[in-house]
Amino acid sequence: MEFIEGKLNEEKVFEGLVFPKTLNPSICNGTTELLVKMIEEKREWLSEILKLHNAILFRGFNVSSPEEFRQVVEAFDWEEMPYMGPTNRVMVTNRIYNANEAPLHQFINFHHEMFLTKQYPSKILFLCTQPSPEGGETCILPSHIVVSKMEKEIPEFVSELEKKGFMFKIKTANVNSNAILGTTWKSYLNTEDEVEAKKRSMEKLGCNSVEFNEDGSAEFVYGPLNPIREFEGKRVWFIPIVRHSANKKDTRTSFGDGTPLPSKGLETYKNILDKVCVDIKWEKGDVMLLDNLSVQHGRRPAKPPRSVFVSLCK
The missing domain is CATH 3.60.130.10 (Clavaminate synthase-like)
Structure with a gap:
């Protein structure tokens, strides 16, 4: 089975490449099991897509829990990176943490994950199990474009x-x-x-x-x-x-x-x-993969409830 290229209203194009790249299943009701199988079969291709586009959004696979998210993460076969940082995070299951739980009314500014440490993850994955009813977008931007524009x-x-x-x-x-x-x-x-x-x-x-x-x-x-x-x-x-x-x-x-x-x-x-960022309007079951060496991320203010999980890879 092949991925089908999707499209977001909020996506942008930099240097001829869409950001982020959206991938959907070729059937109406995708599953975690299907996503895991497709990742295992297409790891090399997905790595090339990530290298080109720096961010991939997997939509339509209905990943519903941290446990299912862990299966998706492990399908990539990347080594785990333990979290170390000035933000309180709880490991909810093996390899999976809750995202930054700062008060939802606050904006979390753009950053590369663990930029304060000597060792930082090369990749970061997110799962949304509960989109906010208002706001709460995870905002992302390509850092090399920031350099060129500055x-x-x-x-x-x-x-x-x-x-x-x-x-x-x-x-x-x-x-x-x-x-x-x-x-x-x-x-x-x-x-x-x-x-x-x-x-x-x-x-x-x-x-x-x-x-x-x-x-x-x-x-x-x-x-x-x-x-x-x-x-x-x-x-x-x-x-x-x-x-x-x-x-x-x-x-x-x-x-x-x-x-x-x-x-x-x-x-x-x-x-x-502000000009180059893309605000990802989460849908339930979305999984997003970022190249942490190329992409900054943040969080827009939101109204509760909102539930997002994260996993870090070396």
């Missing part, structure tokens, strides 16, 4: 950013919560010892320093870093230069020499993200 629209800023690098601080929570950055440093690094926490943060996070605060929170200091990285010959905007948290005090950025990033550069960056 270099075209504001080349001086990009050049200065690459030359000086940029610094940023991430402040952890002092009590575990469902906030966007809702994990304490003790949970994040799996230790209550500050000395061991510093050691682990250097080994696993690649930050420059850790500052522990009296209120129980901590600040991880990164940089100077070049936000643009190259993967397989493709330059991508890998590290976001706008805040990741809903609280402005939780993230702070500057050039590597400590001077502030110009508002024109930041506004241009934000405007480009």
Whole structure:
């Protein structure tokens, strides 16, 4: 059986390639069993499609639970990547986590999964079992297009950013919560010892320093870093230069020499993200596969209920 190419109203075309690529079953009522079988039969072809389009949406296969989602993930035969990050996530079954459970009224900004760590997944898969009645789209964008547009629209800023690098601080929570950055440093690094926490943060996070605060929170200091990285010959905007948290005090950025990033550069960056992003309007049973080295993702504000699961692959 073959996949049938689908079409989304919200899809866009970059460099002659549709984003994302939508694949449907050739029968009316697809099943998880059918999707698993087709993935196993067409792994090599799907890998080529992912390399070209950077994002694939499987629609019409009616994947209905985390357990069925795990079967889909395992059909690709990719090694698991355990989650490590400043967001609280629960593993609901083997290889499957709940997605970021930050309050639904908040926008989760664009990012590459686990960009704060030295090791990050090359692929990320999502399953939607309950679309929000309003909003809640998972928004995605191709990071290499961000680079090309930034270099075209504001080349001086990009050049200065690459030359000086940029610094940023991430402040952890002092009590575990469902906030966007809702994990304490003790949970994040799996230790209550500050000395061991510093050691682990250097080994696993690649930050420059850790500052522990009296209120129980901590600040991880990164940089100077070049936000643009190259993967397989493709330059991508890998590290976001706008805040990741809903609280402005939780993230702070500057050039590597400590001077502030110009508002024109930041506004241009934000405007480009808005122009090139695609808001995926979930349907129940959708599975989406992203190349995490090429695609940023985020979440639009939503009304409950909304249920999305995620799996990470090396």
